[in-house]
Amino acid sequence: MKYKIAVIKGDGIGPEIVDEAIKVLKKMGEKYNHNFEFTEVLAGGIAIDKTGKNLPEETLQVCKESDAVILGAVGGPKWDSLPGNERPEKALLALRKELNLYSNIRPAVMFDILKDTCPLKPEIVEGGMDIVIVRELTGGIYFGKKFTEGNYACDCMEYSKYEIERIAHQAFKIAQSRNKHVTSVDKANVLETSRLWRKTVEEVAKDYPDVKLNHLYVDNAAMQLVVNPKQFDVIVTENMFGDILSDEASMITGSIGLLPSASLGDNNFGMYEPIHGSAPDIAGQGKANPIATILSISMMLKYTFGLQSESDCIENAVKKTLSDGHRTADIARKGEKIITTVEMGNIIVESI
Numbered sequence: 001m002k003y004k005i006a007v008i009k010g011d012g013i014g015p016e017i018v019d020e021a022i023k024v025l026k027k028m029g030e031k032y033n034h035n036f037e038f039t040e041v042l043a044g045g046i047a048i049d050k051t052g053k054n055l056p057e058e059t060l061q062v063c064k065e066s067d068a069v070i071l072g073a074v075g076g077p078k079w080d081s082l083p084g085n086e087r088p089e090k091a092l093l094a095l096r097k098e099l100n101l102y103s104n105i106r107p108a109v110m111f112d113i114l115k116d117t118c119p120l121k122p123e124i125v126e127g128g129m130d131i132v133i134v135r136e137l138t139g140g141i142y143f144g145k146k147f148t149e150g151n152y153a154c155d156c157m158e159y160s161k162y163e164i165e166r167i168a169h170q171a172f173k174i175a176q177s178r179n180k181h182v183t184s185v186d187k188a189n190v191l192e193t194s195r196l197w198r199k200t201v202e203e204v205a206k207d208y209p210d211v212k213l214n215h216l217y218v219d220n221a222a223m224q225l226v227v228n229p230k231q232f233d234v235i236v237t238e239n240m241f242g243d244i245l246s247d248e249a250s251m252i253t254g255s256i257g258l259l260p261s262a263s264l265g266d267n268n269f270g271m272y273e274p275i276h277g278s279a280p281d282i283a284g285q286g287k288a289n290p291i292a293t294i295l296s297i298s299m300m301l302k303y304t305f306g307l308q309s310e311s312d313c314i315e316n317a318v319k320k321t322l323s324d325g326h327r328t329a330d331i332a333r334k335g336e337k338i339i340t341t342v343e344m345g346n347i348i349v350e351s352i
């Protein structure tokens, strides 16, 4: 079977970390006899420099013809003075919208070995934490009607039933492959959209009798994440609540250089990227941690291609590499030996 993958390296550390992720994927192809086919296309600042556009038509076309997209990161000070619509970051929003990527999936997994980077008390995260946040990405207040009139401004939170249904199905399916528990987060005591949300999620839940469902108001969910994060398996929520809660959950686990994400549309199509940006401060110095991008590849294998054991293989290789004490600068403690981006990639490949 052939898997078609569009590759957008982007700006700053983007090319460095994506190169390591591709190396890992090629190794997986050898080991498991899969045919991964890569097509490199441009987006972001480098696309502006080479074509005058942050998202050239060809890039969009290649992405649409692929099974999945790998993205490094876009943006940097060089393009900061451009108007909003022409900036590199706008290419990302356009990609998400054009590819109808309505579901953003962010695992927040604590690697036991790195638990001293966790800002919570050790007893709260003892034994590890493993949560997946499923955030609705193309609806809600960010995309609702908005206007300003003099000293008055308005943003509307809008949801249609079908938008809630499709994200809820996504969350329940993910829960079925994990610990079979979905927590739906809303503000149904106050918001009409949340009442529709809760009712719809309950209807969808009937298709997944093996999955346990509970509901939390968003203010309580924010609190529970720091008081007792181990109670969660899959959290599903609307766009803005998910934006805030996913950042909160990620940071409980420590370094930004470790955290992957997926944005999924229909038919398992997905764009996979680390949650961090282009890190211009360390670009070109071999300091970037490639693990977030490598774990994004692991998500791609699982969610788009349905290759669960291959996905696990990458995760295990990363865990082993960390347990063996290999550290890029962002996760090294004082006095620990620091390795480069390429060295980290090589060690993970060897471990596979």
Ligand code: NAI
Binding pocket: 013, 017, 072, 073, 074, 075, 076, 077, 089, 092, 256, 257, 273, 275, 276, 277, 278, 279, 280, 281, 282, 287, 288, 289, 290, 292, 330
């Ligand atoms: P950033 O995530 O690029 O960097 C924040 C800090 O984390 C920096 O100190 C950086 O060196 C460090 N860092 C990030 N990734 C790392 C890695 N893999 N290994 C080690 N250290 C890492 O966020 P910042 O500085 O706010 O944004 C820089 C540029 O990236 C901006 O132009 C921004 O708009 C863009 N950006 C792009 C995103 C994307 O393409 N998805 C997401 C966030 C920001």
Ligand code: MG
Binding pocket: 243, 244, 247
């Ligand atoms: Mg955010």
